[in-house]
Amino acid sequence: MTQALIYALTGAVLFMLGVRATLLRDALLPRLLALNVCGAGVFLIFVSLAYRGDSLPVDPVPHALVLTGLVVAISATALALALNRRLREMADE
């Protein structure tokens, strides 16, 4: 249980670190990085709640959700990067 708590709290800290950087930074790429750290924090909370000690089987449902989340996160990142690039091109023209 203590392990789960350690990682869940780490997830909370990571999430809020990401929120803080999103609020403080101005440029798009650092914000994107911050959002990805936010996502990692949420995933960590999910997986730590699925963990119930080394002897019990873990809960596969949050694992599957996080796996889905990982792929969605990278899709969103790719789209944001493409939009960022287009914005730069338009600013240069």
Next chain:
Amino acid sequence: MNLTLLPDLLLAGMLIGLAWAALSSDDLRRGVVLFIAFGLLLAIVWARLLAPDLALAEAAIGAGLSGALLLVALRDGGGADQHATKPSTLNRWLIDLFVLVMTCLIGWVLWLTIYAEPVERLAQLANAMLDRSGVSNPVTAVLLNYRAYDTLLELVVVLAAVLGVVVVGRERRGYREAGPVFHGLVHWLVPLLIVTAGYLLWVGAHAPGGAFQAGATLAAAGIVLRLAGYDAAGLPDGRLLRWLLVAGTGVFLLFGLAMSFSGGGFLQYPEAWSGSLILIIEVAATASIAAALVLAYRGGRTDGWPLMDEKAENREVSS
């Protein structure tokens, strides 16, 4: 204090430290490299929390491909705050206070959740029904059988994202041809990555692995090819590329509709067939995910992308 907690505390501390360093770095390249290291460390944490499926996916997607996409995006610019408005000291204080309060609140809720009375979880049900799901890896069972809806919609998200990438941008310039040493490495690495992807896809039915990990590994092979100067990065061009991108969503939907027409519910596999159906869907999903990720790395529509209306294309460029 219990000494067995030491590795966990160390890992947790390093995660927070790396995230802090990545986010507070003014040099963006440094930030991205730290973020990649953060992803790799997170993969170790997943392994520690008995989530090997996630460890594989995180190493390939979270650290590897995200890092590659971010690094190649650094070439496009957009990193420096051009008209940066530094928040005032008061605002900084307020933001820090908000972050502190929220962290404590979330932490408190998590504390209550973890030490609350154990409740009935879906885990028992998921594990009890495993024999009927067609696979023996519980995570794959959840992804492609119990919650197949989620995975179908996820493939739609991937498709929508890559369509967005294709709509807003053209492909980036390629890299120059690799030197002999890198070329030799590519000749070893790319077949190895393809075989690994195939293995991960096959083994996903009964052990950690599956379509996402396989797709990401296949995409890594494409990125290596592109870095070595093969501009197409292993992707076909024209119509075939389009088919590849929609294959995952298409096959999934087709099967789902076929099942609802043959009397069952949408995506309710007939029990005897579920293993083979899941494998076919996973093969298509792997191809689509890999193609989408490689295309995103290339940066947009390719020269051979068939356009409906050439004139509209010209207008868009000159505006």
